[in-house]
Amino acid sequence: TRLQGDWSSDVCSSDLLDRIKPRQIERVVAVLVRGGLIAYPTDSGYALGWRTDNRNARDRVIRLRQLDRSHPFTYCCRSLSDLGHLTKVSNQSHRLIRQLAPGPYTFILEATSHVPLSARRQKRRTIGVRIPNHSFVTALLESLDEPLLSSSLIPANPSSEILDSEDLYDEVYGEIDLFVDAGYCALEPTTLLDLTDEYPVVLRRGSGVIDFL
Secondary structure (H helix, E strand, C coil): CEEECCCCCCCCCHHHHHHCCHHHHHHHHHHHHCCCCEEEEEECEEEEEEECCCHHHHHHHHHHHCCCCCCCCEEECCCHHHHHHHEECCHHHHHHHHHHCCCCEEEEEEECCCCCHHHCCCCCCEEEEECCCCHHHHHHHHHHCCCEEEEECCCCCCCCCCCCHHHHHHHHCCCCCEEEECCCCCCCCCEEEECCCCCCEEEECCCCCCCCC
């Protein structure tokens, strides 16, 4: 199924949050709670989302994107508090994350015992976490009251060139349970920062500015 709304901006503001009706968010949360897999807009393009304990949805994502089973997924958090529950954050890293989040950044940090071993990056005790700056994601995470596992929505073998959300919806039709359509969202990878050592290491340059590092 499909849910459409005027949430195309990637900047979270009170004006955009006012456009999101509670019943729309409740519908998305209900799909997730029932074990569903959703596609939703973020500040780095459309993503696939599912609850962290939903192994079936994780397997569906692996099949849909044709990924290796060891592929790491990202935890989308609503706040530094959520992030701190999942990861061990040094004072230095905390200051940097406060400076950058919410925004198009993914941080690699050591996982806490609250994260199952199966969800951690292979051969390391780390996970990727981020706090998106998008009105819909903010409202969704607040209502869900827990982080969401996420993966960029990149079809493995698209049947045609993907120019807008209509094309993307056609590619995943029948493969997911709900497509949250916010119109055009540019697919721009997040900037990936490894914060497990004393100094940040840029693993991937994306839409998040890193000139200050």
